[in-house]
Amino acid sequence: MxxxxxxxxxxxxxxxxxxxxxxxxxxxxxxxxxxxxxxxxxxxxxxxxxxxxxxxxxxxxxxxxxxxxxxxxxxxxxxxxxxxxxxxxxxxxxxxxxxxxxxxxxxxxxxxxxxxxxxxxxxxxxxxxxxxxxxxxxxxxxxxxxxxxxxxxxxxxxxxAQDDMMLARLPEAINNLIAALMEEIKPVQETYTSRSQVPRDKLVLNNISRHWSYQIEYFLVFSPISRAVTRRLGGEKQSLLLPSFFRLRYEEMKHEGMTSSQILNTMRALLAGNVRSLDDDLREFAAMTVLADLFESCVIFEETRQEDNRDEIYDLAD
Structure with a gap:
């Protein structure tokens, strides 16, 4: 190994x-x-x-x-x-x-x-x-x-792990996910509804701007499609690997001191890529669907505030 x-x-x-x-x-x-x-x-x-x-x-x-x-x-x-x-x-x-x-x-x-x-x-x-x-x-x-x-x-x-090159192929996996989502979302993007809802306190906790809050709340209705497509493309392996990849990227940006808006913009760019074509709007739509799902499921950002924002020293003898 x-x-x-x-x-x-x-x-x-x-x-x-x-x-x-x-x-x-x-x-x-x-x-x-x-x-x-x-x-x-x-x-x-x-x-x-x-x-x-x-x-x-x-x-x-x-x-x-x-x-x-x-x-x-x-x-x-x-x-x-x-x-x-x-x-x-x-x-x-x-x-x-x-x-x-x-x-x-x-x-x-x-x-x-x-x-x-x-x-x-x-x-x-x-x-x-x-x-x-x-x-x-x-x-x-x-x-x-x-x-x-x-x-x-x-x-x-x-x-x-299937092999040591799996991580290097993640960008390809992300691109395949977005392409498949574009096909799934295209016929329903104007009519699809869902009960998914981001808790308001979570948006406040993570200092999410009003602009991004509106987008996350809107695109979250498509999260069931995102999860279904992820499972269909890569099975259990990819459905576990992709969240780990995005969580690691989130942690790295957080430790660099990036704001919540900077993190979300970077994540969106990672998902949508730099392709420019007639399908750009739909690609952006699919990327935002994945991004909203990652936020709601706590793969990126936090669900609860750490008490006093401090590290804890875990020694039960104290």
Whole structure:
């Protein structure tokens, strides 16, 4: 499996890490470790008044602490840094046999400077105790992924890859979807009705402009056609792959600081392409139908606001 060549499994791994946070990330980490190391790895959970002793998992003399940021992005870095230091100190106090301490995270796009500086400070303290300290991130997950069977990769990441070139063919798949939708929508675009409706609070939550709100609400009535065509073209495989592709594109644009209108315009361009012909209006119509469906199903944008817009540090011992 050539994960390092940017294949399909790597795409799914990156998307999974970005979209998994908190307890979900700890569960994902445990799943990876158990499938590779079996009973040699021990997941740790607090039980009643018994805390976790500053560890989320142990492999021999290796101790792991998990941190799953919301959308793979650190907001309150100072809080995370304090937690890193406190977790290391607690692990040292409760686990005298510890030889290595690893901070497992889902920061696929890179570590923030404050976290790196804090780890360097912890390394100084750890050196006095002959303890090796480091991060456990994307590279470490890739190494585990290589050691898994296809069945385990499928179970962990959710979709079986047919080959490593599937991601490269997504633009072709999108074009085929739009072309098929054009044929389906053409005879009914003036008469079709549906009960689909975007909740008003979701439009407000994501700061969707009035212009885009009107368009999303209008084109959403055609979403059943969009979903039916997607299933017919590619079956279950494509109906799972395309949403993952668009979610990843959304996360990338969100992390770049793009506004909701900029994100929607970019998504529409990705769907409609740059073709100029007599069918342009119908192509735009089909693209907007898919875009509205992606919004309503929460593939792009969010359904609920994260409390205080903060990352959470998931340690049930607190």
């Amino acid at each position: 050539e994960v390092d060549k940017g294949g399909y499994w790597e795409f799914l791994l990156g998307a999974k890490l970005r979209m998994t946070h908190g307890d979900g990330f700890q569960d994902l980490f445990n799943d990876f470790m158990l499938r590779v190391h079996g009973d040699d790895f021990t997941p740790i959970k607090p039980h009643g008044s018994q805390g976790d002793g500053g560890m989320d998992g142990a492999l021999g003399n290796d101790v792991f602490q998990c941190y799953g940021a919301e959308n793979g992005h650190v907001i309150d870095a100072a809080r995370v840094c304090r937690k890193m230091t406190a977790d290391f100190d607690r692990a040292c106090a409760t686990t005298p046999s510890m030889k290595r301490w690893r901070f497992a995270h889902n920061l696929v796009d890179g570590i923030s400077r404050p976290l790196l500086d804090t780890l360097e400070e912890i390394k100084v303290l750890a050196a006095e105790k002959n303890i090796e300290v480091g991060f456990f991130g994307l590279h470490s997950f890739r190494k585990l992924l290589r050691r898994m069977s296809d069945d385990d990769r499928t179970a962990v990441l959710g979709v079986r």
